Amino acid sequence: MTDPIDEDETSAPRRALSNAKVLGFIARFWLRRKGLFFAGVGLTLAAICFDLALPWASGRLIDTITKGPSAIDAAWGAWAAFVGVYLGFSLIRNLAMRFWIPLAARNMEEMTNEGYARVQAFSSDWHADSFAGATVRKLTRAMWGYDSVTDAVTIWLAPSLIVLVGLSVMLLLRQPLAGIVALVVVAAYITVNLVVTTRYVRPANLKSNALDSKIGASLADAVTSNPTVKSFGAEARESARVAEVTAAWREAVMVTWHKFTNVWLGQNLLLVLLQGGLTAAMIHAWARGTATPGDVAFAITAFMLMSGYLRNMGENIRMLQKGLDDTEDLAAWEGLAPQIADAPGAPDFVRGPGAIAFEDVTFRYKSAGAPLYDHFSLKIAPGERVALVGPTGSGKSTFVKLVQRLHDLQGGRIVIDGQDVAQVTQGSLRRAIAVVPQDPALFHRTLRENIAYGRPDASDEEIVSAARKARAHEFILRLPQGYDTLVGERGIKLSGGERQRVAIARAFLTDAPILVMDEATSSLDVETEGQVQEAAEALMAGRTTIVIAHRLSTVRGADRILVFQNGRVVEEGRHGELKAAGGVYARLNAVSEGVG
Structure with missing residues (x-):
């Protein structure tokens, strides 16, 4: 497994993919729609x-005109050919864009959707190690990176290369010295651009991209924690913190832009060399009588075309490199297998009465030296209400995470209703376990959508009943606005007790055979707590229930209380x-009653 990039680093990301691998990743999207792609290419x-x-x-027109008024008919024919050539180029180039546009739009849509789905499939550990804002930034940046790369390669660079080589060969056949000058300058221009951009510019661009991601991470971290910021009067401090990140980005991006500007200067010097070399070669040939005015017009027109394509090539090589760098993170994610993966051909979990068994389970967090659970075994009977108590870090929350298969084991297995949780699909398993957390995080959607999140096809009557x-x-x-009220990000428009009751309603509607209650009434006032406790009692009836208890007064009615200490039931x-x-x-109870 590749470690995620440390968003606090100000250096270029570690283990960046090669340009070839990123380009291959993008090319696979082109070939998904071969009809559009090859029509655009053709x-x-x-x-x-x-x-x-x-x-x-152009040369034919000039040669015809130099023959004098007697060649007026031929001159008009040459003029028609001159205008027709440019008109044909314009119309066909425009038609080609009609194919490139839907190809780009559909592929950008799919790239973003698939990238998001891949991120969603990554483990809880991966998300805990990554800033959400930086992840979002990388996804959106990759979408536009694809667009830049596609435009650079298919619309500009490949056509430019063909035109430049073609014109150079035509010059070589017409005037060898001019053709040699053109071929040498074009080869030097392309080589210098590729080498300088990848070796001189790319490291700086990767560094500024990492800091760009860090800006997204810092902004998201501060904005989503705005209530905490306000409660400590820390607005100025957070603004200063973001300003430090943007200042670091400014310094890095200025280096990148200056390097691009230096490359641009070198490109223009090579264009001056091409211009001077071509015109000097043609004047020399004309002076010797081996070049007609049409040949000179051919060379000048060729230079104008070549200089335009070379300028575009320089710009598009830079655009290509930036697009590849912008897409690099998403391409790297494609090669990063989900840390928690479904077994090949895994069936869906079949809901049963809710019997849970830990069989000789060994589990260690990746950052820990010793296992938290070492050959741990435990059984919970169907419909049993079990409370988990113990100090922080004793293994209570880990127990629930393992039941949901948010982590994989190093040994043993967990069986629910006779099914090994590692051998069934994760989604179907988790849909059979309703969780009411201590601090429910709601979506910035309507109350109706939040309640129905576990059953989006539920009717209005079922939602109201829950x-x-x-x-x-x-x-x-x-x-x-009743059930159509938007609750704000993470449900910030609701009180803690209201969010808790929405979470309980969601669990009612899900109607899962296994229920996890993580101190679900701890955020409620005394008056509301009694009402919600009644609702919670109704919710637990007939379900296998695991209660993570912080206040021991809430577990007195449990069928069994398990006291955890260092990953063992003591x-x-x-x-x-x-x-x-x-x-x-x-002892814990005495402390709890004393606090109460």
Whole structure:
């Protein structure tokens, strides 16, 4: 597995892919729509043929005119050919764009969608190691990077190369010295651009791209944490923090842009060499009587075409390199296998009564030296209500994450209703487990959509019924737009208790056989807590329920309490039994009651 790039680094990303690999990644999108791609290529080549004919038509027109008024009919014919060549180029080039546009739009759409799906498939650890804002920035930047690369390669660079080589060969056949000058300068121009751009400009561009991603990460981190920023009066401090990042980006991007400008200067010096060399060769040939005025016109027209294409080539080599760098992260993700993968041909999880068994489980977090669970075994009966208590870091939350298969084991297996969780599809497994977290994170969507998130096809009647059971219907109706109210990012427009009740309503509607309650009433006021506790009791009825308890007063009705310590269950039993035993639970309970 490749480690994610450290967004705090100000140096170029580690293990950047080669240009060839990134270009291959993009080319695979071109070939998804072979009809559009090859039609665009064919029409572009046809347009190039007309462009190559322009110096010939120009030279023919001049040679005809120099014959005097007696050749007026031939002159008008040469004029018609001259105009027709350019008209043909313009029309065919425009027609080619009609194929390139849908190809680009559809591929950019698919690239973004597939990149997002791949990111979604990465493990919780990957997301914990990555800034969300930076990930978003990389996805959107890659989309436009694809567009830059496609335009550079298919619309500009490849046609430019054909035209430049073609004109050089035509000059060589017409006036060998001029052709040699053209071929040497064109070869030098292309070589210098490729070498200088990849070796001189690219490292600086990768560094500025990394800092561009860091800007997105810093902005997203501060904006999503705005309530915390305001509660500490830290607006100025956060603005200064973002300003430090943008200042670092400014310094890096100025280096990149200066390097591009230096390359541009070198390109123009080579164009001056081409201009001087071609015109000098043609004057020399004319002075010796081996070149006609038409030959001179041919050379001048060829230079005008070549200089335009060479300028475009220089710009597009830079655009190509920037586009490749912008797409590099997404191309690298394609080669990064999901850290938690479905087994080949894995069937969907079949819902049952909710029996859970940990069988000789060994699990270690990647950053930990020793396993948290070492040959751990435990069974939970269908419909049993089990509470997990213990100090922070004892393994309570990890237990639930492993049931959901948010991490893979180093040994043993977890079986639910006779099915190894590692052998069924992750999505179907998680849909059979409803989670009511301590701090529910809602989407910035309507209350209706948030409640129905686990069952998007639920009817309005089912949504309202779930909200009633969760004691949420009443406060929802008091809102100006009722169930169509947008709740804000992460549900910020709602109080903690309201968010909790929406999460409980979502769990009701999901109707999963296994329920996880992570201190679901801890955010509620005393009056509301009683109501929601009743709703929670109704939700737990008939379901296998795992309650992660921080306040021990909430677990007294559990069928079994498991006391965790360092990844082991050191005590288990009912509240009264454990309290009377005078062990770890009794001490925790005494502290809890003292705090209360």
